[in-house]
Amino acid sequence: MLQGIEVACVRGDRELFKGVNFSLEMGGLLQVSGPNGSGKTSLLRMMCGLSLPASGEIRWNGVSIGTLSEEYFACTTYIGHLAGVKDDLTVTENLCISSAMAGFEISSDDASNVLNTIGLGGREHLPVKVLSQGQRRRVALARLLACNTTLWVLDEPFVALDVAAVQLLREILERHLQQDGMVVMTTHQEIDINASLITQLQLS
Amino acid sequence: MFLWIIKRDLLLAVRRRSDVLITLFFFVIVVSLFPLSVGPEMNLLRTMAPGVVWVAALLASMLSLNRMFSSDYQDGTLEQMLISPQSLSFLVLGKTLAHWLVTGLPLVLMAPVLGIQYDLPGDALFVLVISLLIGTPVLSLIGAIGAALTLGLRGGGVLVSLLVLPLYIPILIFGSGAVEANMAGVDFAAHLSLIGAFFFVSLVFAPWVAAWSLRVSLE
Amino acid sequence: MAINWFKYSSPASFYSLAGKMIPLFAAAAIILLIMGLYVGFFVAPTDFQQGEAYRIIFIHVPAAWMSMFLYVVMACWAGFGLAFNTRLSSMMATAIAPTGAMFTFLALWTGSLWGKPMWGTWWVWDARLTSELILLFLYIGFMSLQAAIDDPRRADKAGAIIALVGVVNIPIIYFSVQWWNTLHQGASVSVNQAPAMASTMLMGMLIMVFASWMYSIAVILKRVRIIILERESHTAWVAELQKEGVV
Numbered sequence A: 001m002l003q004g005i006e007v008a009c010v011r012g013d014r015e016l017f018k019g020v021n022f023s024l025e026m027g028g029l030l031q032v033s034g035p036n037g038s039g040k041t042s043l044l045r046m047m048c049g050l051s052l053p054a055s056g057e058i059r060w061n062g063v064s065i066g067t068l069s070e071e072y073f074a075c076t077t078y079i080g081h082l083a084g085v086k087d088d089l090t091v092t093e094n095l096c097i098s099s100a101m102a103g104f105e106i107s108s109d110d111a112s113n114v115l116n117t118i119g120l121g122g123r124e125h126l127p128v129k130v131l132s133q134g135q136r137r138r139v140a141l142a143r144l145l146a147c148n149t150t151l152w153v154l155d156e157p158f159v160a161l162d163v164a165a166v167q168l169l170r171e172i173l174e175r176h177l178q179q180d181g182m183v184v185m186t187t188h189q190e191i192d193i194n195a196s197l198i199t200q201l202q203l204s
Numbered sequence B: 001m002f003l004w005i006i007k008r009d010l011l012l013a014v015r016r017r018s019d020v021l022i023t024l025f026f027f028v029i030v031v032s033l034f035p036l037s038v039g040p041e042m043n044l045l046r047t048m049a050p051g052v053v054w055v056a057a058l059l060a061s062m063l064s065l066n067r068m069f070s071s072d073y074q075d076g077t078l079e080q081m082l083i084s085p086q087s088l089s090f091l092v093l094g095k096t097l098a099h100w101l102v103t104g105l106p107l108v109l110m111a112p113v114l115g116i117q118y119d120l121p122g123d124a125l126f127v128l129v130i131s132l133l134i135g136t137p138v139l140s141l142i143g144a145i146g147a148a149l150t151l152g153l154r155g156g157g158v159l160v161s162l163l164v165l166p167l168y169i170p171i172l173i174f175g176s177g178a179v180e181a182n183m184a185g186v187d188f189a190a191h192l193s194l195i196g197a198f199f200f201v202s203l204v205f206a207p208w209v210a211a212w213s214l215r216v217s218l219e
Numbered sequence C: 001m002a003i004n005w006f007k008y009s010s011p012a013s014f015y016s017l018a019g020k021m022i023p024l025f026a027a028a029a030i031i032l033l034i035m036g037l038y039v040g041f042f043v044a045p046t047d048f049q050q051g052e053a054y055r056i057i058f059i060h061v062p063a064a065w066m067s068m069f070l071y072v073v074m075a076c077w078a079g080f081g082l083a084f085n086t087r088l089s090s091m092m093a094t095a096i097a098p099t100g101a102m103f104t105f106l107a108l109w110t111g112s113l114w115g116k117p118m119w120g121t122w123w124v125w126d127a128r129l130t131s132e133l134i135l136l137f138l139y140i141g142f143m144s145l146q147a148a149i150d151d152p153r154r155a156d157k158a159g160a161i162i163a164l165v166g167v168v169n170i171p172i173i174y175f176s177v178q179w180w181n182t183l184h185q186g187a188s189v190s191v192n193q194a195p196a197m198a199s200t201m202l203m204g205m206l207i208m209v210f211a212s213w214m215y216s217i218a219v220i221l222k223r224v225r226i227i228i229l230e231r232e233s234h235t236a237w238v239a240e241l242q243k244e245g246v247v
Helices: A040-047 A091-101 A108-117 A133-146 A163-178 B002-015 B017-038 B042-065 B067-074 B077-082 B088-117 B122-149 B156-183 B189-218 C005-009 C011-043 C052-084 C087-119 C127-148 C152-183 C199-231 C236-244
Strands: A002-011 A014-024 A028-033 A055-060 A076-079 A151-155 A182-186 A197-202
Touching: A002 A040, A014 A028, A014 A040, A014 A055, A014 A197, A028 A040, A028 A163, A040 A151, A040 A182, A076 A133, A091 A108, A091 A133, A091 B002, A091 B077, A108 A133, A133 A163, A163 A182, B002 B017, B002 B088, B017 B042, B017 B088, B042 B067, B042 B088, B042 B122, B042 B156, B067 B077, B067 B088, B067 B122, B077 B088, B077 B189, B088 B122, B088 B189, B122 B156, B122 B189, B122 C152, B156 B189, B156 C127, B156 C152, B189 C152, C011 C052, C011 C087, C011 C199, C052 C087, C052 C127, C052 C152, C052 C199, C087 C127, C087 C152, C087 C199, C127 C152
Parallel strands: A028 A182, A028 A197, A076 A151, A151 A182
Antiparallel strands: A002 A014, A002 A055
16 A cells, blocks of 8 residues: 655755645555646655655655665656667567566567557567657557556656557556556546546646 | 576667767777877876876766766656665665676776876776776766765766765776786775775675665655 | 654655755855954964964864865765665755865965975875875766766766765775875975964864865755756746746
């Protein structure tokens, strides 16, 4: 269970938000919304342990994620604004290396299965720099399928995706939630995701 | 994992060969400038050679420091490294080692050729190569801290030299000192053992400090 | 009576405490400075080897001591700030750096002024002067790093790391420079043997050291107050001060 207690965020000398509380159960989806500059990305970065809250605490199964650190990182996948893919590497190399970095070493067969599912079949050996923006996002999202983690933290996952890819990602998220996974995401688009447990978190 | 990261960085370097060559050519050009500015008098050049080669090696490894983390920072890979369940210190150590293989090792291999330009005797060439071989990894290790601290800052390239060059001084002193001692017919083993000591100390502490600096810089 | 020291670790209460202390330290600095200079220039006897030129040590030696000491103090505060996340400690470190750099520069400058009549040249690559020069580089590195970072939290932490790395390296650098200097005997003129000092000379020097201390504390506190105001400009208590027209 992921829990935020009175979380506050300060950027420079400006307070973005304070007193934010949330909790997310197995199979739950947490949608973070708010206008530009309200600190959505900052909150997501705190949730995955990249930065510390100015005050308050984020807990995973009752323990502060700061003390868990690597143990917590092993069960989360974060996909941010930056895709985290290397232009000079091929699609398969990117997927294999980023999964290995997340602690899941996958074979090239696994990789090509995942890439087929995400709609990049036939492009496995192209360097990423020749791909379109939407295809790069798909390379990043492929990591969700390759790594068997519980908590997915996604910052604007639907940006730059075409209709088919949006539909595909929606199905992937729904399947993950059905299997007791957890998803935290921000999005500006109206997207209906079927899940038993949806929590909204509004930042002002 | 450690091997993964080295393999990845080497693969990236191979795909971007020009970056490696730039550092190497910079080293060669700087060393070749000195005879042009102080004159071709061989005795003078011979006494200057260890210092010149070492200072040029220092500057060349500085030049490439910025690239150690910045491309990973720009495309978001560094964020992924920070939240990887692997130990960040080991990742940094892997990246540092890859950085040395790509930028430090070519300097070591090129050094004898440049030493010949300065008419260094065979023994001295040997000592020069050995001192660079132990010394340049220390430059990469200490440099990793500076590169991590200046990540994403304006003027990061110049700033990193302000931070790191003073810390390079002991290596410079003992590195060129070893070659000078050899040329003066004095025992040079003490110099090399001291550089070796610096190497082990920085091998243990520098990746850890650099990992910490990365967390600070990306927060 | 137990004093609650932690009360003063909050910037707001430290701000007012520092405000009360600055005049005291400033006054002490001025009195000690006048006393020290008087003893140094009029009371202390002329040195039989160096003549009147030696009198620059009344500035040179305290400046050199302060420059090294302040770096260690700065690194301690910065390390404190990093370890316990106390903002005030990091602000102290930031405030100390310019004063430390000033003393380092002063030590180099007076050292070179002293060198001219003694060695006949403005600069010698003597072990101490060289170490002092490297110390100046370390101060400059610390200050430029902090100046380049916009986010104060990151600036504090990054500065602390480089200050700690520097403080660990200072003994290594000093030792290397010593070694380097003994290897290249040709250029060096030894100033290591301390001539027997007249007691008035020693007294003058000690008074000047205390004067430097008082000056440093006063200036650093003043600078900390300014940093506190800058960093806390969004808080209620600073707004209140502004309303009252104090700042």
